[in-house]
Structures are given as C-alpha cells and as structure tokens.
Amino acid sequence: MLLSDIDIRERNGxxxxxxxxxxxxxxxxxxxxxxxxxxxxxxxxxxCDPTVKAVASA
Structure with a gap:
C-alpha cells in the first residue's frame, strides 16, 4: 500500500x-x-496533531 492510495478527509475517506x-x-x-x-x-x-483534519491537510 502506498500513501497515495489513501484518501482521507474529515467527513469521509x-x-x-x-x-x-x-x-x-x-x-x-x-x-x-x-x-x-x-x-x-x-x-x-x-x-502534526493526531486528528483526521490535521492529517488530511498534511
């Protein structure tokens, strides 16, 4: 699995x-x-912070 295979957002992923x-x-x-x-x-x-929003923007 590559990091580009992950699509994570605050409300879905x-x-x-x-x-x-x-x-x-x-x-x-x-x-x-x-x-x-x-x-x-x-x-x-x-x-970064361990929140979905922080990781999604990073």
Whole structure:
C-alpha cells in the first residue's frame, strides 16, 4: 500500500486495494473509527496533531 492510495478527509475517506480477491483493484470506504485509527498511525510521520483534519491537510 502506498500513501497515495489513501484518501482521507474529515467527513469521509477511502483506500485503494490494488490486489484484492481475484487480483482485482477496488476502492474501500473508511468509516469514522478507521479514519481515526489511520490518523493516529500517520501522526508521527507527518508530525502534526493526531486528528483526521490535521492529517488530511498534511
């Protein structure tokens, strides 16, 4: 997974799965808890607040 495969925003988000079932690519929506967990994970990398809004703008 590449960082460019993640589209995270304050109210919605998605991630691109490049090799899913049958080696088909698809886009998976991210719910609120997944966006919060992803923001907490990416926060040290971007050195910003661990909020979805801060990570999305970084």
């Amino acid at each position: 998605s991630v691109i799965v490049r090799q899913g079932k049958g080696n088909k690519a698809r886009t998976v929506p991210l719910n609120v808890s997944a966006r919060l967990a992803l923001a907490a994970y990416l926060e040290p990398r971007f050195q």
